[in-house]
Amino acid sequence: VRIPWCASPNGKRIEVRFPDPAGNPYLTYTALLMAGLDGIRNKIHPGDPMDKDLYDLPPQEAANIPQVCGSLREALESLDADREFLKAGGVFDDDQIDAYIDLKMEEVHRLQLHPHPVEFDMYYKC
Incomplete structure (x- = not known):
């Protein structure tokens, strides 16, 4: 979810950026909505605005920015x-x-049983 800065009150909005096009949009949108409502109910501060290019931050500054999970398992x-x-x-x-966690963990386990093509190319290819 992104809240872009806007000078006009009529232009204020929330943008929903779905994290993965392979995800179920009904479950994804519902979870995002529930997270937003939880933040409102519990008065959770969304964090200070970042008005700089996050891709060009120095490593020490980037280390202080919360990150999303790096894998399906996480x-x-x-x-x-x-x-x-x-x-x-x-x-x-x-x-x-x-049930959802169990279903998706089956995918995690299946992927772990097979080498990634790059891993195969780097280490197993003769």
Whole structure:
């Protein structure tokens, strides 16, 4: 989610940038909406605005910026550890979340059983 700066009150808006086009848009949008509502209910500060190119930051400054998960496994572990906001109002329940995590962990395990093509090229190709 991005909140672009705008001088005009009529131009203020929230932009939803879906993290992955392969994701289920219904689950993704619902989870984003639930996270936003959780932030409003609990008065969670969204962070200070960043009006600079985040791709050109020096490493020491970039280290202070929160990062998203670097893998599907990390994302699933984060979901498992922080799911209460998704269950507010009965939107999701533990059975749904557990089933989703189990399904996606099967994908993680399947990928771990096979070398990546680059890994194969670097280490196993003769």
